[in-house]
Amino acid sequence: xxxxxxxxxxxxxxxxxxxxxxxxxxxxxxxxxxxxxxxxxxxxxxxxxxxxxxxxxxxxxxxxx
Amino acid sequence: xxxxxxxxxxxxxxxxxxxxxxxxxxxxxxxxxxxxxxxxxxxxxxxxxxxxxxxxxxxxxxxxx
Amino acid sequence: xxxxxxxxxxxxxxxxxxxxxxxxxxxxxxxxxxxxxxxxxxxxxxxxxxxxxxxxxxxxxxxxx
Amino acid sequence: xxxxxxxxxxxxxxxxxxxxxxxxxxxxxxxxxxxxxxxxxxxxxxxxxxxxxxxxxxxxxxxxx
Amino acid sequence: xxxxxxxxxxxxxxxxxxxxxxxxxxxxxxxxxxxxxxxxxxxxxxxxxxxxxxxxxxxxxxxxx
Amino acid sequence: xxxxxxxxxxxxxxxxxxxxxxxxxxxxxxxxxxxxxxxxxxxxxxxxxxxxxxxxxxxxxxxxx
Amino acid sequence: xxxxxxxxxxxxxxxxxxxxxxxxxxxxxxxxxxxxxxxxxxxxxxxxxxxxxxxxxxxxxxxxxxxxxxxxxxxxxxxxxxxxxxxxxxxxxxxxxxxxxxxxxxxxxxxxxxxxxxxxxxxxxxxxxxxxxxxxxxxxxxxxxxxxxxxxxxxxxxxxxxxxxxxxxxxxxxxxxxxxxxxxxxxxxxxxxxxxxxxxxxxxxxxxxxxxxxxxxxxxxxxxxxxxxxxxxxxxxxxxxxxxxxxxxxxxxxxxxxxxxxxxxxxxxxxxxxxxxxxxxxxxxxxxxxxxxxxxxxxxxxxxxxxxxxxxxxxxxxxxxxxxxxxxxxxxxxxxxxxxxxxxxxxxxxxxxxxxxxxxxxxxxxxxxxxxxxxxxxxxxxxxxxxxxxxxxxxxxxxxxxxxxxxxxxxxxxxxxxxxxxxxxxxxxxxxxxxxxxxxxxxxxxxxxxxxxxxxxxxxxx
Numbered sequence: 001x002x003x004x005x006x007x008x009x010x011x012x013x014x015x016x017x018x019x020x021x022x023x024x025x026x027x028x029x030x031x032x033x034x035x036x037x038x039x040x041x042x043x044x045x046x047x048x049x050x051x052x053x054x055x056x057x058x059x060x061x062x063x064x065x
Numbered sequence: 066x067x068x069x070x071x072x073x074x075x076x077x078x079x080x081x082x083x084x085x086x087x088x089x090x091x092x093x094x095x096x097x098x099x100x101x102x103x104x105x106x107x108x109x110x111x112x113x114x115x116x117x118x119x120x121x122x123x124x125x126x127x128x129x130x
Numbered sequence: 131x132x133x134x135x136x137x138x139x140x141x142x143x144x145x146x147x148x149x150x151x152x153x154x155x156x157x158x159x160x161x162x163x164x165x166x167x168x169x170x171x172x173x174x175x176x177x178x179x180x181x182x183x184x185x186x187x188x189x190x191x192x193x194x195x
Numbered sequence: 196x197x198x199x200x201x202x203x204x205x206x207x208x209x210x211x212x213x214x215x216x217x218x219x220x221x222x223x224x225x226x227x228x229x230x231x232x233x234x235x236x237x238x239x240x241x242x243x244x245x246x247x248x249x250x251x252x253x254x255x256x257x258x259x260x
Numbered sequence: 261x262x263x264x265x266x267x268x269x270x271x272x273x274x275x276x277x278x279x280x281x282x283x284x285x286x287x288x289x290x291x292x293x294x295x296x297x298x299x300x301x302x303x304x305x306x307x308x309x310x311x312x313x314x315x316x317x318x319x320x321x322x323x324x325x
Numbered sequence: 326x327x328x329x330x331x332x333x334x335x336x337x338x339x340x341x342x343x344x345x346x347x348x349x350x351x352x353x354x355x356x357x358x359x360x361x362x363x364x365x366x367x368x369x370x371x372x373x374x375x376x377x378x379x380x381x382x383x384x385x386x387x388x389x390x
Numbered sequence: 391x392x393x394x395x396x397x398x399x400x401x402x403x404x405x406x407x408x409x410x411x412x413x414x415x416x417x418x419x420x421x422x423x424x425x426x427x428x429x430x431x432x433x434x435x436x437x438x439x440x441x442x443x444x445x446x447x448x449x450x451x452x453x454x455x456x457x458x459x460x461x462x463x464x465x466x467x468x469x470x471x472x473x474x475x476x477x478x479x480x481x482x483x484x485x486x487x488x489x490x491x492x493x494x495x496x497x498x499x500x501x502x503x504x505x506x507x508x509x510x511x512x513x514x515x516x517x518x519x520x521x522x523x524x525x526x527x528x529x530x531x532x533x534x535x536x537x538x539x540x541x542x543x544x545x546x547x548x549x550x551x552x553x554x555x556x557x558x559x560x561x562x563x564x565x566x567x568x569x570x571x572x573x574x575x576x577x578x579x580x581x582x583x584x585x586x587x588x589x590x591x592x593x594x595x596x597x598x599x600x601x602x603x604x605x606x607x608x609x610x611x612x613x614x615x616x617x618x619x620x621x622x623x624x625x626x627x628x629x630x631x632x633x634x635x636x637x638x639x640x641x642x643x644x645x646x647x648x649x650x651x652x653x654x655x656x657x658x659x660x661x662x663x664x665x666x667x668x669x670x671x672x673x674x675x676x677x678x679x680x681x682x683x684x685x686x687x688x689x690x691x692x693x694x695x696x697x698x699x700x701x702x703x704x705x706x707x708x709x710x711x712x713x714x715x716x717x718x719x720x721x722x723x724x725x726x727x728x729x730x731x732x733x734x735x736x737x738x739x740x741x742x743x744x745x746x747x748x749x750x751x752x753x754x755x756x757x758x759x760x761x762x763x764x765x766x767x768x769x770x771x772x773x774x775x776x777x778x779x780x781x782x783x784x785x786x787x788x789x790x791x792x793x794x795x796x797x798x799x800x801x802x803x804x805x806x807x808x809x810x811x812x813x814x815x816x817x818x819x820x821x822x823x824x825x826x827x828x829x830x831x832x833x834x835x836x837x838x839x840x841x842x843x844x845x846x847x848x849x850x851x852x
Contacts, residue, residue, distance in 0.1 A: 151755035
């Protein structure tokens with residue numbers, strides 16, 4: 001399921017959450033849910049980045065041969 | 066039961082009470098009743114905040130891993 | 131298939147990818163696809179160059195007979 | 196067909212290719228075509244030269260009798 | 261036919277061919293034709309020289325009787 | 326009269342031929358013709374040295390006129 | 391006629407004349423005179439007629455006498471010095487003595503004749519002929535004729551008894567080279583007074599048939615040095631000089647060339663020499679013809695040899711040029727294809743570098759891209775706790791504020807500061823309430839409950 005969410009979407013959602021938080025548009029009631037979501041998104045992005053980097057490094061390594 | 070009342074509702078009610086009190090629209094007779102209610106609401110909010118903070122800290126801690 | 135793509139087209143596409151990457155106009159989601167494509171294009175170009183070079187060497191060898 | 200192209204025309208075409216290459220006016224795609232063409236032209240010229248040389252040697256040998 | 265071409269004309273033509281060849285004014289395409297022609301001219305000249313020598317010797321022998 | 330002219334002309338012509346030949350001014354083409362002609366001229370000259378056609382009686386007759 | 395005339399005898403008169411003359415002319419004189427006639431007598435004495443002419447008219451005339459012994463001496467001297475005998479019609483320088491004989495009358499006795507004067511006279515005649523011919527531009531006329539290449543047909547003027555003629559013919563006819571001559575003799579006197587007219591006559595005859603002859607020769611032999619003065623004769627010399635054929639002379643003497651010899655086309659000292667000259671002209675013709683044959687062989691061999699050399703060197707040249715041309719063409723082709731190769735390689739190398747650069751760039755961009763992206767994420771990760779804390783703190787502050795407010799408003803806390811609440815029947819007292827003086831009121835303080843009765847009610851301003 002996680003990988004199906006695109007990095008861009010995850011990143012955008014994450015950014016929105018942070019922006020909302022900054023703007024105080026998040027109620028305390030929502031907060032822990034949102035934080036949980038943010039953590040999730042961060043994890044998704046991180047994963048995506050790592051897996052992409054691995055892929056790319058593999059390709060690049062292949063290229064430099 | 067306490068937890069069922071949302072922080073937002075509790076805080077709003079509390080704020081209404083504070084506003085009423087400030088406006089002096091509360092009789093001395095009602096006052097103590099309101100004060101009692103306010104104290105209740107404050108407790109609810111405080112609880113909610115503490116629990117949320119705990120939750121969030123947990124998530125963040127998890128994130129930093 | 132690969133050899134059917136002309137060097138010029140391949141190189142132009144590669145350059146466009148490099149430019150896009152430089153301008154930050156590529157998302158992480160696209161990245162590995164783009165890098166994969168770039169690697170492909172580089173390989174195409176390299177192959178083309180090598181085969182052309184081989185041809186050239188062959189001519190010289192042929193001539194020295 | 197090959198032998199129908201005159202040496203002069205073949206050599207001139209070869210020279211033009213070299214000049215274009217010097218001027219850097221050739222793409223890699225053209226290059227491989229040009230390389231192939233140059234090989235053809237060189238072969239034509241070589242054949243023509245060899246056959247001419249044979250002719251000449253034959254005549255010269257005939258002369259020494 | 262051969263003997264109808266005068267020695268002088270044949271020799272001049274031969275010389276012209278040699279000069280052209282030396283000056284590089286002959287293309288490779290023309291070369292074998294020119295060389296063939298030169299061989300013809302050489303044969304004409306040779307024949308003419310020997311027949312003249314024979315004629316002259318005959319006349320002189322006749323004269324000394 | 327005629328004969329005198331003939332031998333004088335023959336002598337001159339012979340001498341001219343010899344001079345031309347000495348100067349090497351005769352082409353191969355002319356040579357056998359010239360030598361043939363020279364042989365003829367030599368015969369004319371030699372003949373002249375050992376014969377005349379004059380008749381004493383004829384002269385005497387003419388003197389009596 | 392007078393009476394006292396004196397009569398002399400002829401002898402008396404003639405003797406008187408002789409006496410007078412002998413007295414008057416005692417010595418000998420040198421006299422210049424033309425000897426018109428010699429009148430040589432068999433006795434050996436000569437009685438020449440001496441004249442002086444002016445414009446061909448005799449203006450003086452006298453007889454002379456030469457005694458035999460004088461005549462012989464004089465003649466010997468002439469032959470030695472002048473190479474001519476005494477000749478009639480010539481002017482002489484005479485040593486004379488005037489002689490008068492009673493019987494023969496006046497005469498000049500000739501004692502001597504100066505041969506040197508005669509020699510001079512001959513010389514003068516010769517010079518005169520030369521001058522005349524020169525004036526008429528005839529001197530070189532004969533010599534200017536074209537000499538035939540082969541003087542083969544010869545008209546000979548000679549005497550058939552002449553030794554010179556036989557010498558001449560012998561040389562011509564016995565030549566070992568088989569040269570053939572055609573000769574015809576035209577007889578003439580070669581000496582004496584007949585010489586001039588006879589030669590002139592024969593020349594005129596020859597002229598009639600000149601087409602049959604190449605040259606005329608005048609041949610005289612054995613005459614020695616004497617009697618040649620006729621060959622200085624103007625008429626003869628003019629004839630020779632203007633003759634249409636070359637006239638060659640061979641009159642057999644070696645000194646004092648005569649005018650005839652001078653104006654002749656050619657003069658030979660002797661007939662033999664003349665014949666040799668003619669043979670030489672045949673040689674001059676024959677030798678080149680003979681040599682032409684040799685030359686023909688030599689030169690044609692040389693010519694053919696040279697042409698062969700030219701030809702062979704041209705063949706060599708041709709071979710070299712053809713091979714050189716081929717070689718040059720090959721080198722050009724090799725050079726061009728090497729150039730092609732190096733250009734192609736350079737081009738490929740350049741393209742490779744460009745490609746390599748693009749590759750490096752793409753790697754660099756990729757790496758940077760990841761870095762940036764990671765930083766973004768890390769940024770979020772770092773921001774999040776702060777943002778949360780801020781949010782929670784703000785919320786906490788809000789709650790705290792409300793709490794403070796509520797605490798402030800709490801009646802317990804108000805009473806603590808000395809305030810009290812007055813109630814009537816459990817209700818807080820205010821203006822609209824129907825209270826009276828005397829009603830019971832309850833007062834509540836922080837720690838007491840007081841019950842009192844109203845004594846007076848009034849309103850205060852605020």
